[in-house]
Amino acid sequence: MINLRNISLQRNGKQILESIDLDLPPGALTMILGPNGAGKTSLFEILTGQLTPQGGVITWENALFGNWSAKEMAIRRTVLSQQMHVNFPIQVEDLVGMGNYAVRNLIKDEEHRSIVRYALRKVGMTAFRNRSFPSLSGGEQQRVLLAKCIVQLESNYWRPHTQYLFLDEATANLDIKQKHEVMQLVKNIIQRREIGVVAIVHDLGLAATYADRIILLKQGKVLAQGDCKVTLTPANISKTFELKSHQIPTLFLDNLTHLA
Structure with a gap:
């Protein structure tokens, strides 16, 4: 379990985050939603160790979190960003294999290859293993990067602590089918290893469909947190995104009726 208590952050004299109290359980998909400028990215960077509150x-x-080395952080968590810019030719298989860099000296070559093959198979990219990563489409690249995260998690699953996967708008550039495929893969990862997943998303429909827990942020404060039934109410959505009821997509409201 990751617990945040009274987290605050200022930048250039501006309050970015204020009095943030959160509990992020393992074995669950927690999604963070909010308008631009709500503090989502800053909170994400704090959670992944890139920023100190x-x-x-x-x-x-x-x-206490924050005193670990980069290697120790890599053992405990993996991060899938919206984009990874690779400007040099590297084979998909080699890139995916970089996921266990923190413990590569502890893993035999055959075990390493087995983990890489498993990860590529899970994301449906086995046939692309010898392709150059920059030559892939955006959706294909995102699957490869998720495979790299799977390698990182699988290489450290035996550790005596919970692991977390952090997703930074990882479905932002994908089409509807690809978004659902990625989220289904993430749910499978959770079920297999009881991994905790924390994701920044903008898609209310994805949140209603896949999230176990929701955190709604507005102006650096937690407006609501809990399961979908508690958080994704029309009133909370209207307040968070400053929308009138008729501006909330009908399709999303239909999803909410299934949660009730």
Whole structure:
């Protein structure tokens, strides 16, 4: 379990995050939603160790978070960003194999190859293993990067602590079918290893369909958190995104009726 208590952050004299209290359980998909400027990216960077808050405490399984080395962080969590810019030719298989760099010296070559093959098979990219990564489409690249995350998680599954996968708008550039395929893969990862997943998303429909927990952010504060039935109400959505009821997509409201 990751716990945040009274987290605050300022930049250039502006309050970005204020009094953030969150619980991020393992074995669940937690989605963070909010308008632009709500503080989602800053919160994400704090959770992944890229940014240090000015106030508050973060604990990971009751241990203080923030003093770990890059290698220790790599063992505990993996991050899938919206885009990864690779401007040099690297084979898909080699890129995916980089997922276990933190423990590569502890893994035998055959085990390494087995994990890479497993990850590529899980994302449906086995046939692309010898392709150059930059030559792939956006959707194909995102699948490869998810495979790299799977390798990182599988290489460290035996560790005596929970692991987390962080998704930074990882479906933003995908079509509707690809978005659902990626989210289904993420749910499978959770079920297999009880991985905790924290994702920034903008798609309310995806949130209603796949999230176990929702965090709604507005102006650096938590407006609501909990399961979909509690958080994704028309009132909360209207307040978070400053929408009138008739501006909330009908298709999304239909999803909400299934949650009730």
